[in-house]
Amino acid sequence: MFSTEFLDLPPLASAGGTVTLPGSKSISNRVLLLAALSGGTTTVHDLLDSDDTRVMLDALQALGCGVRRNGAQVQIDGLDGRLGVPGAKLFLGNAGTAMRPLTAALAVLGGDFELSGVPRMHERPIGDLVDALRQLGCRIDYLGNEGYPPLRLGRPALALDAPIRVRGDVSSQFLTALLMALPLAAMHGSPATGTGASSPPPEGAPRDIVIEVVGELISKPYIEITLKLLARFGIDVQREGWQRFTIPAGARYRSPGRIHVEADASSASYFIALGALAARTSGSNGLKIQGVGADSIQGDIRFIDAARLMGAQVTGGPNWLEVSRGAWPLKAIDLDCNHIPDAAMTLAVMALYADGTSTLRNIASWRVKETDRLAAMAAELRKLGATVEEGADFLRVTPPASVSHWKAAAVHTYDDHRVAMCFSLAAFNPAGLPVRVLDPKCVGKTFPDYFEALFSVTAPQPDAVPVLCIDGPTASGKGTLAAAVAERLGYHLLDSGALYRLSGLAARRAGLEPEATHADAIAALARKLPVRFTADHRVLLAGEDVTDLIRSEQAGMDASRVSALPAVRTALVALQHSCRTLPGLVADGRDMGTVIFPGARLKVYLTASAAHRAERRHKQLISKGFSTTMESLRADLEARDARDSSRSVAPLKPAQDALLLDNSDLTVDQSVDLVLSWWQDKQPFGAVPHD
Ligand SMILES: O=C(O)C1=C[C@@H](OP(=O)(O)O)[C@@H](O)[C@H](O)C1
Numbered sequence: 001m002f003s004t005e006f007l008d009l010p011p012l013a014s015a016g017g018t019v020t021l022p023g024s025k026s027i028s029n030r031v032l033l034l035a036a037l038s039g040g041t042t043t044v045h046d047l048l049d050s051d052d053t054r055v056m057l058d059a060l061q062a063l064g065c066g067v068r069r070n071g072a073q074v075q076i077d078g079l080d081g082r083l084g085v086p087g088a089k090l091f092l093g094n095a096g097t098a099m100r101p102l103t104a105a106l107a108v109l110g111g112d113f114e115l116s117g118v119p120r121m122h123e124r125p126i127g128d129l130v131d132a133l134r135q136l137g138c139r140i141d142y143l144g145n146e147g148y149p150p151l152r153l154g155r156p157a158l159a160l161d162a163p164i165r166v167r168g169d170v171s172s173q174f175l176t177a178l179l180m181a182l183p184l185a186a187m188h189g190s191p192a193t194g195t196g197a198s199s200p201p202p203e204g205a206p207r208d209i210v211i212e213v214v215g216e217l218i219s220k221p222y223i224e225i226t227l228k229l230l231a232r233f234g235i236d237v238q239r240e241g242w243q244r245f246t247i248p249a250g251a252r253y254r255s256p257g258r259i260h261v262e263a264d265a266s267s268a269s270y271f272i273a274l275g276a277l278a279a280r281t282s283g284s285n286g287l288k289i290q291g292v293g294a295d296s297i298q299g300d301i302r303f304i305d306a307a308r309l310m311g312a313q314v315t316g317g318p319n320w321l322e323v324s325r326g327a328w329p330l331k332a333i334d335l336d337c338n339h340i341p342d343a344a345m346t347l348a349v350m351a352l353y354a355d356g357t358s359t360l361r362n363i364a365s366w367r368v369k370e371t372d373r374l375a376a377m378a379a380e381l382r383k384l385g386a387t388v389e390e391g392a393d394f395l396r397v398t399p400p401a402s403v404s405h406w407k408a409a410a411v412h413t414y415d416d417h418r419v420a421m422c423f424s425l426a427a428f429n430p431a432g433l434p435v436r437v438l439d440p441k442c443v444g445k446t447f448p449d450y451f452e453a454l455f456s457v458t459a460p461q462p463d464a465v466p467v468l469c470i471d472g473p474t475a476s477g478k479g480t481l482a483a484a485v486a487e488r489l490g491y492h493l494l495d496s497g498a499l500y501r502l503s504g505l506a507a508r509r510a511g512l513e514p515e516a517t518h519a520d521a522i523a524a525l526a527r528k529l530p531v532r533f534t535a536d537h538r539v540l541l542a543g544e545d546v547t548d549l550i551r552s553e554q555a556g557m558d559a560s561r562v563s564a565l566p567a568v569r570t571a572l573v574a575l576q577h578s579c580r581t582l583p584g585l586v587a588d589g590r591d592m593g594t595v596i597f598p599g600a601r602l603k604v605y606l607t608a609s610a611a612h613r614a615e616r617r618h619k620q621l622i623s624k625g626f627s628t629t630m631e632s633l634r635a636d637l638e639a640r641d642a643r644d645s646s647r648s649v650a651p652l653k654p655a656q657d658a659l660l661l662d663n664s665d666l667t668v669d670q671s672v673d674l675v676l677s678w679w680q681d682k683q684p685f686g687a688v689p690h691d
């Protein structure tokens with residue numbers, strides 16, 4: 001996951017390869033709750049691991065449920081309808097699929113519970129559900145604003161003598177919550193709701209429980225997911241249209257033992273759109289999506305139909321889809337999107353690539369989700385150059401009038417995973433502009449590795465992957481600076497010095513003195529260097545962690561000698577070029593800006609006085625337990641500088657267009673901030689807006 005302040009997406013050109021999607025949020029959280037309410041153990045395969053499922057799992061554990069994780073497999077020990085450690089305070093983040101169903105289940109079971117979430121969750125309505133639950137005797141208090149979480153739940157006095165009426169026009173999750181919770185009342189033999197039949201059963205005997213929806217129900221396909229999963233857990237709800245739902249008398253949760261979570265169809269929408277609007281990467285067989293197919297139980301799979309209307313070519317089988325560009329530009333659409341409220345946001349970004357104005361209708365619920373999505377989408381689409389009309393329940397998008405009307409934008413994401421994910425598709429703009437996504441970690445709600453997945457199946461426009469070079473003499477602190485800058489930008493890091501150190505080590509291990517007579521043999525070793533840089537900054541040589549070994553003074557000396565051999569330098573060029581991958585690269589060394597990446601967008605030449613460098617190196621070595629003197633270190637440094645700058649191939653010197661940074665009197669943070677401000681000056685986005 002990218003936890004940076006922003007993530008800059010270079011202009012993207014094409015798509016190809018296979019992406020395997022994480023599990024469905026809606027299925028995962030329903031299955032977890034149903035497994036917790038059932039007796040026995042349920043093994044859940046391919047459960048989504050994200051913020052929304054984590055809050056649900058934490059809540060279930062706090063309620064006394066056994067949870068065992070084994071990779072993508074989770075075992076839940078259910079509590080057979082006795083869920084509840086009274087007094088539990090549950091934090092449910094911004095997960096509607098946790099807040100609403102847990103409110104209903106715990107209100108029916110009774111106990112002293114407090115349910116809260118992030119500030120936005122406290123602005124998301126829950127009043128219609130609370131009203132329905134109060135009708136049947138549940139005790140619920142608002143701890144903040146009337147109609148919104150946080151909530152306190154008490155002990156109910158259930159009176160199920162009439163159908164339970166619930167409004168369905170704000171969120172379908174209220175009905176889902178009741179459908180999942182009310183079998184609890186049936187299980188415990190509580191007096192149940194009358195069916196309207198002539199003679200009611202005697203008090204206390206199991207009866208059908210009836211829920212009636214008041215007004216128009218929105219997001220209907222989510223109710224189908226609920227009903228299908230309830231059936232897997234032994235509860236067959238009868239449905240009359242979308243108005244009346246009957247939980248039969250004596251219904252009892254029964255764990256299916258094992259259950260598989262299909263991949264998330266809403267998450268698939270970004271990749272279906274990708275296939276529709278990106279050219280095919282040459283040499284690839286197109287874009288394949290694994291984990292969900294057209295037979296999915298998730299309503300958002302109908303996004304395929306909308307994408308087809310816009311021109312996408314979609315084929316598929318059980319558990320997979322293949323998507324490619326059909327009509328281009330895409331065709332504008334006018335569509336009622338009430339059945340696909342989440343995936344419809346992706347259509348709004350696809351509309352940027354359409355041949356006219358597209359209208360997405362019947363999406364008023366967007367206003368009460370992770371953010372006011374109608375306002376957010378309108379504002380961010382406009383930043384890219386689109387003309388947007390935002391209605392109470394519709395969005396009308398007209399693409400930028402011509403290529404030159406596209407604008408490079410820093411997209412605000414409003415802590416809304418879907419805003420971040422769908423706007424990544426703007427990186428395919430025909431103007432070849434980069435797109436900045438602010439706060440990319442918000443994708444953690446449902447798809448923590450979204451950007452990694454995107455990069456794995458997309459190719460940038462030629463030479464579009466940005467490179468930032470940091471060159472300088474030994475002990476100037478370029479490794480520390482480069483690593484910090486790479487981390488702040490979310491870029492890859494190339495420590496080219498390590499490649500020379502590794503070549504020196506490989507030479508020594510092969511019994512070769514690092515000198516000219518062995519140049520060809522060492523070059524052959526360098527060309528096939530089995531190196532791997534890990535995310536936690538370790539360096540592996542053929543799987544062995546040699547991070548500390550290659551940092552010794554001896555290894556430094558060998559590196560300097562090896563790097564003076566032209567054959568070795570040539571052998572390492574291709575390896576270094578291959579590190580320039582999405583989303584960008586920070587390369588540190590001695591010839592990054594002059595030889596390896598001469599076209600780099602920013603080149604920094606870092607230096608410090610020999611006295612400062614000797615002092616830093618001294619501290620570093622002493623802290624690692626090596627004994628040495630400042631004088632000898634300074635003499636070594638100066639000798640090495642002289643050798644590095646006088647060698648015939650790629651001598652150490654600043655590139656003509658490098659910015660010089662003398663960090664003798666700067667802290668690391670000051671140097672990092674300075675380099676980032678230089679980087680920012682090279683971007684087309686303007687200053688990073690702060691809230
Ligand atoms: O039941 C569900 O799993 C969901 C229902 C939908 O909400 P609404 O019913 O509020 O539209 C959807 O937007 C949400 O992401 C998940």
Ligand SMILES: C=C(OP(=O)(O)O)C(=O)O
Pocket residue numbers: 094095096097342369370418446
């Ligand atoms: C609306 C969404 O989430 P929630 O389940 O929190 O309602 C969503 O994922 O788009």
